[in-house]
Amino acid sequence: MIGPFVAVMFDGFAYGMLLFLMSVGLSVTLGMMNFVNLAHGSFAMIGGYVTVTLMNHLGWPFLATLPAAFLVAAVFSVAFERTLFRRLYQATDLDQVLLTIGLVFMSIAAVAYIYGTELQPIHVPDYLRGFVTLWGVNFAVYRLFLVAVALAVSALLVVGLEYTRFGAQVRAAVDNQRMARGLGIDVDRSFAYTFALGSGLAGLGGALAVEIVGLDHSFALVYLVYVLIIVSVGGLGSIAGSLLAAIVIGISDTAGKYYFPYLGAFLIYLVMIIVLMWRPAGLFGRR
Amino acid sequence: MTMTSATVVEPRALLLAQNRWHPVEIAFWLATLLPFYFFPSYLSLASQIAIAALFALSLDLILGYAGIVSLGHAAYFGMGAYTVGLISKLGWGEPLSLLVVGALSAGLLGYVTSFIIAPFRHLTLIMITLGIGLLLLEAANSASWLTGGADGLQGVRIWPLLNTFEFDLWGYTAYSYSLIVLFVVFLVARRLIHSPFGLALRGIRENAVRMPAIGAPSRTHIRKIYTISAIMAGIAGALIVETTETVSLEALSFERSADVLVMLIVGGAGRLYGGIVGSIIYMVARDQFSGVNPQYWYFWIGLLLVAIVMFLPNGVLGGLQRLTAGWKSRKP
């Protein structure tokens, strides 16, 4: 009884970590600039395709592709931010939704055109495969790796936010944008960097996700819903919130499917609605 | 088409003025008859555009006028659709009565959920509506013994309309029926918007906290309009089953909720005709793009959306309004 319970908890936790990486960027940028970027999933997808391309066509080792996935996704996001998003910061929520949905559609079609519609195969190195057995429970090595990366990233983010000047500026901008500007903080530049960082993280998440959930051209839309759920449950602008929400959602999903397979995907929506009714601003949101 | 007047006008006079039929409106509705003569092989498409327009209109009532952004409106569409489908499987296929039953069941669902959504705003509201929509989808998927699950409902048979007009291959009956229902519902919506209730809704959209202070109970109003909107969405869902004799989970899907939102934004929310105009543009564009480029039409639709946002914020109707305002102001 305990064995499977621990295994399921761990798997859910690992899945949650993956979702956290993909969502944290959106949470921070939404909290900071109120810019609804539904194209966030596209950055995750770009990260996935970068990894696959570098590994399968250029023979790069898997670990080396991860920073590349981060960078390429970040660069793309900067390009979009400069050319398109910047003009719509004052526009209505709906217009932002429309623009970013349009970008998602274009990115999906572009990826299908360049890479075809097939599943992208990935073969992670042998030392990341298989499982270790601790206390009679099998822990998949890749999932352990995933958890390690996500926790490292979270630690870096928290340290960066609490202990650097840049972090302080970001926190100020999230708390009260007008005041921050009034104090002379260059909010637009902070936002540009934060946006790049968040999208880069999404790219990293996408790259890591390929081994667990697979990658094809519809990735951007499929994961959009999960990301939105985590962002709203966690609270806008909160890293801790995203982390907690991702863990809750990941575990509810996996444990739910294990204990009640017929409720399947049901459970995360129910959890989300209940959490939002109890705490409308999300677990750590402020409003 | 709404008018915003800068001068102080007595509310009743304003409403009466807005209620008058603008000649462009009359021309528009006459133009909906054109497909019968000029595009007879496009009547099935026209019928589905009319149904999409009705669905978009229902969303406009809550989004454009009451400020409720919903990512799960397909729940009511699907509720109407499945109700009609299930009853017809039991043996009763009379379209008009089925339409009423479908509308009522969707309305009931809307009424119940309105209690859940009424207290919330902004992102919370969006996510709750999304969650409700997805919950219903998963429930329908799991209850495949009832709904047919991912395969869809089989055995739906609709009797001829008024016992004479069969729903045939060409779509004459389908389009006439959908168009008439759309028009009737539109008249109801128009009357609703140009009424004190409609004004109160717009007030709630702007400042929900203030409104009770001037005697408009926000929460009750929101629940009312949400239920009405659900009824209309249910009618659209019922129509699609009656005109195509198919029902599947697609009617409850996130794609359908997202599509109708996109159509409304393209046309311009809060302008009564936005949903209709947006549906026509989006569905015709989709039809043409996918005819030309069946594999990558997604790309062109995305580009169209981006272009509309960059050059026509507030949708096509918003852009047109700015254009005509600019033109009017240039007259000597």
Added chain:
Amino acid sequence: MRKWLVGIAGAAALLAGAASAQAQGTVKIGLILPLSGQFADTGVQMRNGIQTYIKQHGDKVAGKKIELVIKDVGGINPPLAKRLSQELIVRDKVDILGGYVLTPNAFAGGDVSKDAKKFMVVMNAATSAITLKSPQMIRTSMTLPQSGDTFGKWAATKGGIKSCYTMVSDYGPGHDVEQAFIKAFTASGGKIAGSVRFPVANPDFAAFVQRAKDVNPECVFIFVPGGTQPAAIAKALAERGLTPKNIKMLGTGELTGEQSLNGMGDAGIGIISAWHYDHVQDNPQNKQFVKLHNEMFKRNPDLFSLGGYDGMHAIYEALKKTKGDTDGEKLVAAAKGMKWNSPRGPMSIDPETRDVVQTIYIRKVEKVNGVLQNVIIDKVEQVKDPVKEAMKAKK
């Protein structure tokens, strides 16, 4: 009066023109395929298979030119599939309907085929009941019960498996194959250790795999649709220590398709599947098919390409028999009972059910020259759709 006569003459000329265009001859085939969205790859491959056949056999049959009209249905969308099928007939004036990868769309198309009395060839959708929708419909792909039923029998008898845990996707094809497998397996003496169904687009299989592991089964039977899921579930099973090395893994062709095998890597060695086709099959028709497909599209054909290829064959041969007459009832009469050697081996169209009768191969995944392949280890010939056979027996 004059205007009226001119009008009549004009109309008559138009009609005559239209009729002569028909007589001169093009046969238009309308294809409903998912070319965008999640299932895009299946539509693309089916189109590839169709175009391979046309390249091989030319685009003229019985003195008429073949013209394709392709519409994208985008995924599972019955109202759209119905409307597109209607438009193909009414707007594009096609003579024959084809394609239909997904079951719900095929059901919708069937209604249109029946109403318009047009010949319809289902080139993939695999739920048994589809062919009942229209008397002018034939199928050239397969039904999942053909695989499930045959496999259930084989597993309990020649396979020597005593108990099995089934894991399928929770939708029509999944239910179909699960029921067929369980029925045949238990009828031949096997025991079902348990069953689980997962949502159709399920991303993470960890929970379901854990349930399987709890039971410690001797064997698992898996069905997932193609795309990202076969590799994902195989990897998830391997993470839990459930590999073909220590339990018997059974699946359908989706689990061991070329893309799936590429995706799951060595975790797939030893998986046994029951299926009607694999691109490495050794017969002259297949060798030609694979070669041409690769030349034209730089990839191997899969079951979707095959369904399209054989679908075109059925159309061509039927047209030859009716000497170019595209009347729906005549074409379906010509197609009934047709037998031919397809790249999959011998196949025929059952005259009673209008469904496909073919050989189901039992294959094992092995590494051949460094590449993972399905190697045939057994076969069952002349397999009809068991669900419809059972319906007949009840009458």
